[in-house]
Amino acid sequence: MDWSSVFNAGTLMNTFNTATIVILAGLGCLMTEQAGMMNIGIDGMMTVGAFVAAVASWAFNSWVIGLLCAVLAGLLTGLFYGVMVVRYHSDEFIIGVAFNIFAVALTTFLLRTVLSQSGSFHPASGTVQNLPYLSFGKIGGSDINISLMVPLSWLLVVIAQVFIYKTPAGFWLHASGEHPESLRSVGRNPEKMKYIGSVICGVLCGLSGAYLSIGYLSTFTEGMSAERGYVAVACVIFGRSNPVRVFLAALLFGFIDAAGMRMQGVIPPTLTATFPYVGTILMMVLLALRNQAKKRGKRV
Amino acid sequence: MKSKERQQYLLSLAISVILALMVGALIMLATGHNPLEGYGALVKGAFGTRRAWGNTLYKSFQLCITGLATAIASSAGIFNVGGEGQMYLGALASCYLGARLTGVSPWLALPVCFLAAILSGAVYAWIPAVLKVKLKINEVITTILMNSIAIYFCSYMANGPLKTMERGVNTGTDAIDKLFRFNRLIPGSNLSETVFWIAGISLLVWYLMSATTTGYEMRLTGQNERFARFVGLKADRLGIAGMLISGAMCGALGMFECFALQNRFKPDFSSEFYFDGMLVAMIMRYKPFGIILMSFFFGALKMGATGMQSQTGISSELILIVQSIIIFFMAAEQGVVARLQLRKTRREPISKGG
Numbered sequence: 001m002d003w004s005s006v007f008n009a010g011t012l013m014n015t016f017n018t019a020t021i022v023i024l025a026g027l028g029c030l031m032t033e034q035a036g037m038m039n040i041g042i043d044g045m046m047t048v049g050a051f052v053a054a055v056a057s058w059a060f061n062s063w064v065i066g067l068l069c070a071v072l073a074g075l076l077t078g079l080f081y082g083v084m085v086v087r088y089h090s091d092e093f094i095i096g097v098a099f100n101i102f103a104v105a106l107t108t109f110l111l112r113t114v115l116s117q118s119g120s121f122h123p124a125s126g127t128v129q130n131l132p133y134l135s136f137g138k139i140g141g142s143d144i145n146i147s148l149m150v151p152l153s154w155l156l157v158v159i160a161q162v163f164i165y166k167t168p169a170g171f172w173l174h175a176s177g178e179h180p181e182s183l184r185s186v187g188r189n190p191e192k193m194k195y196i197g198s199v200i201c202g203v204l205c206g207l208s209g210a211y212l213s214i215g216y217l218s219t220f221t222e223g224m225s226a227e228r229g230y231v232a233v234a235c236v237i238f239g240r241s242n243p244v245r246v247f248l249a250a251l252l253f254g255f256i257d258a259a260g261m262r263m264q265g266v267i268p269p270t271l272t273a274t275f276p277y278v279g280t281i282l283m284m285v286l287l288a289l290r291n292q293a294k295k296r297g298k299r300v
Numbered sequence: 301m302k303s304k305e306r307q308q309y310l311l312s313l314a315i316s317v318i319l320a321l322m323v324g325a326l327i328m329l330a331t332g333h334n335p336l337e338g339y340g341a342l343v344k345g346a347f348g349t350r351r352a353w354g355n356t357l358y359k360s361f362q363l364c365i366t367g368l369a370t371a372i373a374s375s376a377g378i379f380n381v382g383g384e385g386q387m388y389l390g391a392l393a394s395c396y397l398g399a400r401l402t403g404v405s406p407w408l409a410l411p412v413c414f415l416a417a418i419l420s421g422a423v424y425a426w427i428p429a430v431l432k433v434k435l436k437i438n439e440v441i442t443t444i445l446m447n448s449i450a451i452y453f454c455s456y457m458a459n460g461p462l463k464t465m466e467r468g469v470n471t472g473t474d475a476i477d478k479l480f481r482f483n484r485l486i487p488g489s490n491l492s493e494t495v496f497w498i499a500g501i502s503l504l505v506w507y508l509m510s511a512t513t514t515g516y517e518m519r520l521t522g523q524n525e526r527f528a529r530f531v532g533l534k535a536d537r538l539g540i541a542g543m544l545i546s547g548a549m550c551g552a553l554g555m556f557e558c559f560a561l562q563n564r565f566k567p568d569f570s571s572e573f574y575f576d577g578m579l580v581a582m583i584m585r586y587k588p589f590g591i592i593l594m595s596f597f598f599g600a601l602k603m604g605a606t607g608m609q610s611q612t613g614i615s616s617e618l619i620l621i622v623q624s625i626i627i628f629f630m631a632a633e634q635g636v637v638a639r640l641q642l643r644k645t646r647r648e649p650i651s652k653g654g
Contacts, residue, residue: 040440084628088635093379093440094582095631101575102624109617113331227448230441237438270456277445284442288435 006262010142014261016150019254021046021212023153025232026239026246027160028204033241034164035197036177037085040096042205043229044103045077049209051107054121054128054220063129067210074206075199077103082198086191100229108222120221131215147215149207156204160243173197205229227277234280238287253280308637313583316629324622328614338614345607346600352607354489360599361498362553366577367584367591368505369549373425374586375509376542377522377535378432382443383550383574385450386424390417390551391558392454395565396462398476398558406479413480413555421551422544424450429543433536455567464564472566482560492560501549506588508545518542550574576602579623583630598623 025042032039052073057066081099084090112118121128134151136144164170175183176193183190212228213220231253239245253276260267260275325335346356366383373380394417401409428442457473464474482493509515521528521535522542528535553573562569580598584590601623605616 038438084632088632088639090628090631090635094627097379097381097440098579098582098624098627098631101579102621102628105617105620105624109327109615109621112615112617113333113613227444230444233438234441234445237441268456268460270452270459274449274452277449281442281445284437285431285435288431288437292435 005265006259008142009140009144011255011258011262013142013144013146014258015251015254016146017216017254018257019250020147020150020153021208021216021228022232022235022250022253023157023247024149024204024208024211025229026235026250027153027156027243028201028208029229029232029236030160030239030241030243030246031173031197031200031204032081032194033236034170034174034177035194036180037194037197038092038096038233039081039198039201040093040230040233041077041081041099041103042096042201042208042232043225043227044096044100045074045081045202045205046209046212046225046229047100047103047107047223048077049074049206050213050224051110051209051220052206053210054213055115057129057214058121058123058126061126061129063131063214066129066214067131067207070206070210071203072206074202074204074209076202077205078199078202079195081202082195086194086198104223107220111220111222118222121219128214128218128220130218131211147211149211149215153211154247157243157247164243169193169196208232231276231280234284238283249283252283309585312630312633312637316626316633319629320622320625323625324618327618327621331614333612333614338608338612338618341608341611341614342601342604342619344604345611346604348607350486351489352603354484354486354491356600356603358490358492358495358599359603360596361495361502362573363577363580363599363602364502364592364595365498365549365553366574367581367595368502368509368577368588369546369553369574370578370581371584371586371588371591372505372509372518372549373542373546374581375515375522376518376539377525378429378439378539378543380425380428380443380543380546381440381578382425382428382446382450383546383578384570384572385443385447386421386547386550387554387557387570387574388450388454389424389554390421391554391569392457392462392473392565393417393420393551394555395473395476395558398480399474399564401480402477409477409480413559414552417551417555418548419551421547421549421554423547425543425547425550426540429540433539451567454565458565458567462565469564471568472562472564475564476559480559481563482556484560490561492556494556494560497556498553501552502592505545505549506592509588514538514541579620579627582627583623585630 025046028045029039029042049070053066053070056069057063060066081095084095085092111121115121132148133145134148136146138144164174172183172188172193173196176190176197180190183193209225212224232250235246235249235253238249256279257276260272263272325339328335328338345352347353369383370380394413397413397416401412424446428439428446431437431442432439459471462473464472466475485491485493485495509518517528517533518538518541521533521538525535557569558565580594581591584594601619605619608614609616
């Protein structure tokens with residue numbers, strides 16, 4: 001096997017491009033995680049964002065409007081999650097899993113019944129406007145194009161890190177999950193913080209979905225999130241809700257995905273497609289083993 | 301469940317189902333369809349012909365076994381979202397043997413295939429179960445990712461090493477020996493002899509869950525793991541047992557699907573069958589009797605939806621939307637009831653005072 005075909009500038013570009021889906025969703029997920037809620041439903045939020053972005057970008061012939069609509073749709077999904085979990089105390093897992101099924105069903109239904117297309121969105125007239133690309137020319141034999149969303153997502157990682165660890169609001173968000181009663185005693189409403197966490201989560205997942213359909217690809221396909229939302233949840237657990245660590249975990253996922261794609265000449269694509277999922281599970285197992293070893297160490 | 305609690309639950313369920321169907325009607329209206337026509341086509345699609353009846357009945361049995369598979373794992377405290385993958389592996393293993401054991405008496409071959417199916421399903425469910433009880437790794441994430449792994453792996457096998465040489469078959473393993481296949485009960489429909497097996501397994505699991513000590517201990521573990529440990533139950537073992545049975549049931553369904561309907565393993569044999577049953581189990585809050593009963597209602601909805609799609613052009617996904625809305629309502633039910641009661645108690649003193 002020629003390793004230079006697997007590890008080169010092109011792989012690095014693919015790593016960044018793929019990882020961005022998980023980075024954005026992971027940032028969203030960690031906002032709810034910080035507020036003490038485990039949001040399994042980010043996969044569905046991404047699906048909704050992806051659908052809305054593709055359709056709006058096509059309908060208004062503008063990626064800006066596509067992105068804005070996806071953010072708005074994400075905001076609504078986040079609000080829905082907040083209402084169900086915070087206001088009505090529904091089981092987080094049931095809501096999450098049901099929301100993922102709901103999102104795929106709703107977008108597929110709309111695609112088939114309203115847009116009269118099935119499988120993926122290929123409008124007869126007009127085009128789905130994509131997010132702009134930053135072109136770096138040829139490096140090592142492959143064209144290096146990076147979506148605008150990639151550096152934007154990195155910026156968001158920094159912002160999230162500062163927000164959570166350096167601002168009072170970030171502190172309250174964390175406290176609303178960890179010590180809601182202490183937060184209440186200093187005159188802050190933990191429920192409000194949880195709502196804010198859910199809504200930010202929805203917005204970021206909407207962005208992630210938009211990037212998926214009008215950045216990473218240039219159309220919407222049924223069930224296109226392909227469980228990447230769950231990978232993002234795994235990255236959040238792995239990164240212990242710390243934005244920078246979640247970012248690194250997402251990059252690792254992106255690298256496994258990209259390297260797998262590059263190995264398709266040697267290993268059948270149906271097998272390389274499993275790499276990111278296997279990698280994610282192994283990541284979680286390694287973390288759990290390390291945590292257990294630490295605990296044992298403390299006891300002794 | 302206490303009788304008052306049960307009454308409230310049944311009332312909420314009925315309201316949720318009706319409201320969700322109304323939302324479905326609104327969606328039809330919004331997308332330019334007549335809801336009466338839509339639901340009419342749905343009823344006709346489910347019960348219009350003998351063939352439709354057969355398909356509806358089979359779908360119900362399928363929902364029943366997958367719903368109970370979700371329920372038994374959930375009752376022991378593990379949420380098995382990975383039934384789809386377990387089903388794929390069970391199907392692949394049994395189909396491989398079903399094609400290889402040609403010449404062997406069906407009396408020997410079928411049990412061997414069945415064993416292979418339930419073992420592969422159970423082993424694949426065992427992995428996330430052990431990760432959950434020993435390492436506290438969230439099972440929802442592992443099981444759903446393992447679905448993708450299993451489906452990709454099986455599709456690789458059916459397109460690669462195990463691909464049949466038969467002409468006219470694009471993807472799939474070798475055909476299962478004719479002697480091992482199940483006969484259809486209503487020609488042209490999906491209803492086959494497998495329903496007796498499914499019924500048998502379902503009754504067994506129902507009995508296990510509601511009438512045995514093990515079932516009771518599992519429920520105790522699922523409801524309050526710390527308490528279960530405190531009274532000396534082996535909570536880890538019960539959780540794993542629940543997942544093993546759940547995986548075995550999914551594996552068995554994988555075999556039934558292929559041995560009765562596909563006649564070989566094809567990577568597209570299931571259209572997320574497990575998730576349909578899982579939704580029923582979630583709606584019925586993992587109560588085995590409720591799942592068995594409501595399987596027939598949701599089976600009719602599901603089968604009718606395909607009829608509705610071909611008759612009126614309304615995508616059958618609508619029923620999936622309706623089902624998830626029922627779950628949203630049911631999940632929020634206790635919170636809503638509590639809020640209503642709170643409002644009532646707040647209002648009462650005022651009305652008395654006035």
